[in-house]
Amino acid sequence: MSDADAALMEASLIAVADAGIDIRHALFERFFAAHPERRESFISVDAASRRMTDETLQMIFGLAKGEGWVWPLVAELVFTHRSYGALPIAEYDAFIDMTVAQLGLAAGPAWSEDSALAWRQHADALKTMIRKARAEWATAMPAGAPQIA
Numbered sequence: 001m002s003d004a005d006a007a008l009m010e011a012s013l014i015a016v017a018d019a020g021i022d023i024r025h026a027l028f029e030r031f032f033a034a035h036p037e038r039r040e041s042f043i044s045v046d047a048a049s050r051r052m053t054d055e056t057l058q059m060i061f062g063l064a065k066g067e068g069w070v071w072p073l074v075a076e077l078v079f080t081h082r083s084y085g086a087l088p089i090a091e092y093d094a095f096i097d098m099t100v101a102q103l104g105l106a107a108g109p110a111w112s113e114d115s116a117l118a119w120r121q122h123a124d125a126l127k128t129m130i131r132k133a134r135a136e137w138a139t140a141m142p143a144g145a146p147q148i149a
């Protein structure tokens with residue numbers, strides 16, 4: 001948790017909002033360009049892209065602020081995503097990295113080395129938390145757990 005990181009991160013979120021840029025469109029194009037086989041997992045890209053983008057940003061920002069709700073939300077996310085097929089951990093990592101990268105592109109002059117570092121550090125914490133959730137589900141509920149790797 002870091003107040004300085006959270007302030008930098010909030011400034012980039014505000015810059016993107018002020019610029020009126022909805023990063024989900026470019027983000028999902030980029031994700032499907034890297035993982036074309038995943039497109040058919042989505043029934044509604046329009047519906048899912050809103051929530052996946054918002055919630056990924058909220059979780060990363062929440063981790064910077066030390067919010068206690070992030071862990072239960074991540075545990076739930078990992079479990080509900082079982083319904084969408086076997087999602088490799090590398091695709092979670094890629095989605096998270098691409099979310100931060102698209103935010104940076106949209107933030108323009110509000111993006112700095114420091115804000116990039118803050119986002120990346122807490123994005124890495126989210127990746128670690130997703131791994132922990134997958135491992136804990138595998139221990140707690142081996143029959144129905146999401147895959148670990």
Ligand code: HEM
Nearest residue numbers: 041042043044045047048051052055056084087091092095
């Ligand atoms: C931290 C990362 C992620 C978050 C916060 C997240 C969040 C969500 C949420 C909230 C939904 C429900 C959307 C709705 O029904 O309105 C959803 C759906 C979905 N997510 Fe994610 N997600 C993440 C990563 C991923 C990754 C990496 C993949 C694929 C590799 C993925 C694949 C899907 C699919 C296939 C759906 C169903 C969409 C549909 O039925 O149209 N998600 N996600």
